[in-house]
Amino acid sequence: MTNKNNSGSFGSSRGLLNKIKKDKKRKPSSTRWIGRQLNDPYVLETQKRGYKSRAAFKLLQINDKFNFLVPGLSVIDLGCAPGGWLQIASEKVSSIIGNEKVIGVDILKTDDIAGCKSIIGDINDKAVGDHLIELLGQKPDVVLSDMAANTTGHRQTDHIRTTHLLEIALDFSIENLNRNGVFLAKCFKGGTEKEALDLMQKYFSKVHHVKPDSSRKESVEGYVIALGFKGK
Numbered sequence: 001m002t003n004k005n006n007s008g009s010f011g012s013s014r015g016l017l018n019k020i021k022k023d024k025k026r027k028p029s030s031t032r033w034i035g036r037q038l039n040d041p042y043v044l045e046t047q048k049r050g051y052k053s054r055a056a057f058k059l060l061q062i063n064d065k066f067n068f069l070v071p072g073l074s075v076i077d078l079g080c081a082p083g084g085w086l087q088i089a090s091e092k093v094s095s096i097i098g099n100e101k102v103i104g105v106d107i108l109k110t111d112d113i114a115g116c117k118s119i120i121g122d123i124n125d126k127a128v129g130d131h132l133i134e135l136l137g138q139k140p141d142v143v144l145s146d147m148a149a150n151t152t153g154h155r156q157t158d159h160i161r162t163t164h165l166l167e168i169a170l171d172f173s174i175e176n177l178n179r180n181g182v183f184l185a186k187c188f189k190g191g192t193e194k195e196a197l198d199l200m201q202k203y204f205s206k207v208h209h210v211k212p213d214s215s216r217k218e219s220v221e222g223y224v225i226a227l228g229f230k231g232k
């Protein structure tokens with residue numbers, strides 16, 4: 001059977017995917033990943049809008065629901081590379097060059113983004129957290145954490161490692177947030193996150209689980225948002 005792909009970008013993606021599927025040297029997991037990328041409307045939209053990452057849509061959709069990023073607020077973004085969340089946060093809080101209210105950190109280098117500052121560092125190191133506050137020049141109103149450990153493929157190990165990052169981000173927030181502040185973090189459901197959720201219930205007025213449409217259905221990824229920080 002001939003497979004003509006002569007109309008539109010969708011046709012050409014399909015042709016490309018067929019070619020990739022026939023490549024016997026490629027690992028099945030890698031073929032599946034490429035297939036998902038080619039069929040994913042958010043990937044295309046990310047490029048169109050000039051976002052640094054597809055993850056930008058997750059923050060946009062969570063903010064559509066809770067409307068917590070408003071002009072004038074200060075934001076710290078933990079695990080910010082390549083920078084999609086920084087772009088959305090700076091747009092929403094109207095952060096400007098020269099008076100940046102949005103500061104990010106990542107163990108990897110983040111591209112320069114207008115209205116944001118970013119540093120390279122590991123948030124496990126307390127000095128890195130202190131440096132973020134120093135750069136911001138005030139306590140943050142919002143702490144974001146999309147931090148994820150590199151996945152191993154072993155579900156329980158991945159869950160424990162990501163929950164550890166959630167706990168570090170939460171400790172940082174409890175230490176530093178302004179009263180009434182907001183904490184939003186990636187949270188894999190799997191059991192070990194209970195202690196962190198209990199702490200959130202204790203220190204914040206409201207805690208919600210949220211899975212934005214742009215977070216892939218088959219993924220264990222979810223987010224937790226804690227509103228109304230009561231103070232330490």
Ligand SMILES: C[S@@+](CC[C@H](N)C(=O)[O-])C[C@H]1O[C@@H](n2cnc3c(N)ncnc32)[C@H](O)[C@@H]1O
Binds near residue numbers: 078079081083086122
């Ligand atoms: C899913 S990506 C973040 C994507 C980002 N929200 C965006 O919109 O572009 C997770 C990031 O967490 C970072 N990360 C993981 N552990 C970290 C740590 N201990 N300290 C700082 N960043 C960390 C990773 O390097 C990775 O860039």
